[in-house]
Every structure is written in structure tokens, then in C-alpha cells.
Amino acid sequence: MTRVAIVGAGGWGAQHARIFAGRADTELVGILGRTPEKTAARAAAYGTTPYPDLDRLLAEAQPDLVTVCLPNEDHFEPTLKLIEAGANLLVEKPLVFDLEEADRLLEAADQQGTFFAINFNHRYAEPFLRAKKAIDEGQLGDLVFLTWRFGGEANRGRSPHANLIETQCHGFDLLEHLGGPIASVAAQMTDKTYGAFSTIALALKFANGAVGTLLGSYDSSYAYPGTQHVEVNGTQGRLTVDDTVRRFTLSRAGEETRQVWEAGYFHDEARNFHATFDRHVEALLTAFRKGEPPPIHARAGRRALQLAHAAIESFETGRRVDVS
Known part of the structure; x- marks a missing residue:
């Protein structure tokens, strides 16, 4: 069973929750969002725990994989923090808007040995x-x-x-x-x-x-x-x-x-x-469990x-x- 947490409680984040709460081989262990009421409603809808803080999410939920589906221009800082915390990641497109930020993320992920995928579904x-x-x-x-x-x-x-x-x-x-x-x-x-x-x-x-x-x-x-x-x-x-x-x-x-x-x-x-997206997740989880690189690495987002x-x-x- 792969433990998955979601960072983001917006519109497309509902697709993340649907997939990882619905699969027999994954457990949705938490959702982090920017709006407490919205996050609590999303977590309740999918039978998991809402979190207001990233550090607490990682410490208490202990996910094997974290998915990131935040507003398009707000990806960099949460993604870097997750990488530095040792999380394995599936991030939504775009990776970021700035090439230097993209390079910082990829360098940090390489140093950590992070499983770092992007959802070009x-x-x-x-x-x-x-x-x-x-x-x-x-x-x-x-x-x-x-x-x-x-x-x-x-x-x-x-x-x-x-x-x-x-x-x-x-x-x-x-x-x-x-x-x-x-x-x-x-x-x-x-x-x-x-x-x-x-x-x-x-x-x-x-x-x-x-x-x-x-x-x-x-x-x-x-x-x-x-x-x-x-x-x-x-x-x-x-x-x-x-x-x-x-x-x-x-x-x-x-x-x-x-x-x-x-x-x-x-x-x-x-x-x-x-x-x-379900099809991409199937291929991604297969690679993740085998210790292989993701089918679509975050480098594709940088490209x-x-x-x-x-x-x-x-x-x-x-x-x-x-x-x-």
C-alpha cells in the first residue's frame, strides 16, 4: 500500500483525491490546502485528514508520495520545501515559470535522489x-x-x-x-x-x-x-x-x-x-514501486x-x- 498526500485542494486537486482515495493499492493519508474550510470539506469527502501545515503533514501522515496541485504560479517554494524534506513527488504542470527556479528544483531533487514526476497526462x-x-x-x-x-x-x-x-x-x-x-x-x-x-x-x-x-x-x-x-x-x-x-x-x-x-x-x-490522469498514475506507481525513474520526469517540465x-x-x- 502506497501512502499518498496531496498539497492543494483546488479544482484539479479533486482529481488527485479521486484517484488516490479510490485505488485499492493507495491510501490517501492527508490533504493540505490554503483555505481551512475548503480543505476540511475536501478531506471529509475523500475520507482523509486535513492539514494546515506542510511540516505537520509530512511528520504525521508520513506519505511515501506527495502530489502537488497548487495554483500555476505558486509552485516553486512548496515544491522546493518538499524536496528538501525528502519527499517523493508528482507535480502538476507547469513545473514553474522561471528557468532558474526549475534548475534549482531539479538540482535539489538530484541531490536528494527524489522521485520527481510531472503530470503531462x-x-x-x-x-x-x-x-x-x-x-x-x-x-x-x-x-x-x-x-x-x-x-x-x-x-x-x-x-x-x-x-x-x-x-x-x-x-x-x-x-x-x-x-x-x-x-x-x-x-x-x-x-x-x-x-x-x-x-x-x-x-x-x-x-x-x-x-x-x-x-x-x-x-x-x-x-x-x-x-x-x-x-x-x-x-x-x-x-x-x-x-x-x-x-x-x-x-x-x-x-x-x-x-x-x-x-x-x-x-x-x-x-x-x-x-x-488515471492512466499516468498507473504507470507512475508501477515505476515508483520498482525503484525506476518516473515515466515523465520533471525534466520534461523544464524542457x-x-x-x-x-x-x-x-x-x-x-x-x-x-x-x-
Whole structure:
């Protein structure tokens, strides 16, 4: 039985609580939140103990694993404190907003030997699992271009680049997961709606010679069909993913028929976006118990942040920026 504590009692923190309270092989031993009443209600709903203090949580609950799901721009100090206390971690994206802070976290985790995972759960959606398999098997041939589009309502924060860093980090991660390392970035951004750079358009060059685009917006709506779309073209075929969990389509060059995956009538789990997190947790716990590295290390969060900062530099200088 793996003992799990949660730091964060907000909206997505409910998914953490649902998963770790509901599994037969984990025990939810405590929840720490910033608002006592809200934290107490969340803990009561999932049969665990609320905590007002991080030190007390660690001392009394003695978790094997701590998950962190705090507001996007408030990750650094609690995460560093947890690492220095010797906790093993699953953190929500983004890792942080500042590259120096990311490096401090990773260095501290390396020194402590911390199990340090980040929740890029999109990788575990059924269409993306199928997309990765098709690419790895060579079904598309040599990749030529990749496209990511993702837009919804604004999650306003202190940073003018919140959309780029906290939401489009999924795009950076998925594009590199499917297409390999991005070598350079060229950016356009607009702040026409509320003063932050709420919509961005990036041109990408991959190390393997492919090119790509990333369009991300906080000026759209998650209610729109096709709010997320991914397309990967190769010399022998093309694949598309619609709305993360909705549809996977594979086409062969020159053929007018296609292979399409959509979840069947009784396959509710595969059409459920929240279940992508359950799938990631299953893989994560398997690695954790075997003493292996996490399936998605926090370094992936640092990499997405590096690409975001390259995009910011490109926009501010008007030049293409190489990314090592």
C-alpha cells in the first residue's frame, strides 16, 4: 500500500483525491490546502485528514508520495520545501515559470535522489498512445511537419505569458514526444484582448529536419468542437488527433480510405479526459514501486519551460531562436 498526500485542494486537486482515495493499492493519508474550510470539506469527502501545515503533514501522515496541485504560479517554494524534506513527488504542470527556479528544483531533487514526476497526462490519451505507436513503427515514414492547436477560456494570472507557459506546455511536450527535439522557435503573439499575450503562433524547426506550428489561445472556448487538434504528416502517411480523447485517424499517402479510432459504446474510460490522469498514475506507481525513474520526469517540465522562454525571446527580439 502506497501512502499518498496531496498539497492543494483546488479544482484539479479533486482529481488527485479521486484517484488516490479510490485505488485499492493507495491510501490517501492527508490533504493540505490554503483555505481551512475548503480543505476540511475536501478531506471529509475523500475520507482523509486535513492539514494546515506542510511540516505537520509530512511528520504525521508520513506519505511515501506527495502530489502537488497548487495554483500555476505558486509552485516553486512548496515544491522546493518538499524536496528538501525528502519527499517523493508528482507535480502538476507547469513545473514553474522561471528557468532558474526549475534548475534549482531539479538540482535539489538530484541531490536528494527524489522521485520527481510531472503530470503531462495528455501523453496517456488513447489517441496519443496510438499516434506514438504509429510513428515509432514507421507507419508515417519520415516526418515532415507537425501541427498543434489548442484554445479555450482564459486562466488569468500574474504572468503575461500564462497561456504559453501553463497551458501550451502540453503542446511543447506532445510535439517533442511525437516528433523529437525542437531545434528552433519563431514567435508571434497578441495581447489585444486583456493585456496578456493570450494568443500565440509559433513556427518550429525540429532537429530531424521536420517543421511545425503551434497555435495556442486563451481567446477561444473549450465548448467549441475541435478545440484541440494535432496533425503529423510524414512521407508515407498522416495522423490526426481531435480533442485529445475524441478521435485518432491514420491515413496512408495516396489512399482514399482511413483508419479511425473512436471509443466504443462501453469504452467510457477511453473517452474521458480525466482518465488520462488515471492512466499516468498507473504507470507512475508501477515505476515508483520498482525503484525506476518516473515515466515523465520533471525534466520534461523544464524542457517545456525552456521552449516557452525561447518563444518569448523570439517575439521580443523579432528573430528565430535556436534551442539546444
